[in-house]
Amino acid sequence: MDPEVAPISTALGILGMPARVAYFGLLEAGKLKKEDTVVVSGAAGAVGSTVVQIAKIKACKVIGIAGTQEKLDYLTNELGADAVINYKENKSLEEMTAALKIAAPNGIDVYYDNVGGVITDAVFNLINYKARILICGQISQYNHGLETPEMGPRFLHKMLYTRATIQGILSRDYNDRMEEMLAEMGPWLKEGKLKYKETIEEGFNNLPKALAGMFEGVNTRKMIVRV
Ligand SMILES: NC(=O)c1ccc[n+]([C@@H]2O[C@H](COP(=O)([O-])OP(=O)(O)OC[C@H]3O[C@@H](n4cnc5c(N)ncnc54)[C@H](OP(=O)(O)O)[C@@H]3O)[C@@H](O)[C@H]2O)c1
Secondary structure, eight states, X not given: OOTTTSOGGGGGTTTSHHHHHHHHIIIIISOOOTTOEEEEESTTBHHHHHHHHHHHHTTOEEEEEESSHHHHHIIIIITOOSEEEEGGGOOSHHHHHHHHHHHOTTOEEEEEESSOTHHHHHHHTTEEEEEEEEEOOOTXXXXXXXXXXXXXXXXXXXXXXXXXXXXXXXXXXXXXXXXXXXXXXXXXXXXXXXXXXXXXXXXXXXXXXXXXXXXXXXOSBEEEEEO
């Protein structure tokens, strides 16, 4: 990263790997269109907060899901999310479905999933015709062992009537397209259209603490360890 353009740490976050999966996942795999209703889980994290901002720049309605009031305020007041939901206050499928119905009365066109579990089950209830479901991460499932996922309602039949698509997205698939991304996102950052925050832990010894913190939601946006 050219330090004249942006601080070097942005190469790890808002202009780095998380941005790549946000940018190409949303625009290319997600075929984002103006005025789409977009739901983002893990919305205050490094990937999610970039997705929220790109979708707003592209004139979409954005609903962000996160786990603390501070993060919800950040999403609304600083990143411009149109609606926010605290998943810790809407733990059951019924509660999350009801909250999503209020936030997205016309249904959901794009779901950018960083979390999985109940949130994803609830989104399936509300997907629109030709909705695009993007599986970027499943952080709620990592600690249970990914081969034995939580049991719960499954709504794959909703894909049938809606002709929706579901696609896994990986940052590394777009490794050779950084210049293309930076050509659009670099100016957004310079113009102040893209905002970013970093949570920085000092010292190599704090690596395990930083990693554990990601599962506890202690970071807003990119978690960085400075060695
Ligand atoms: N596909 C790819 O190429 C790619 C690349 C990078 C990351 N990822 C994945 O994308 C997701 C987000 O990554 P990131 O770098 O943005 O992470 P991050 O900045 O560390 O954000 C993670 C956030 O997820 C939330 N979270 C943690 N456990 C949760 C749970 N059980 N239920 C709901 N929310 C939970 C926490 O915020 P709250 O306070 O809101 O709970 C936490 O701060 C992860 O699943 C990661 O594995 C995928």
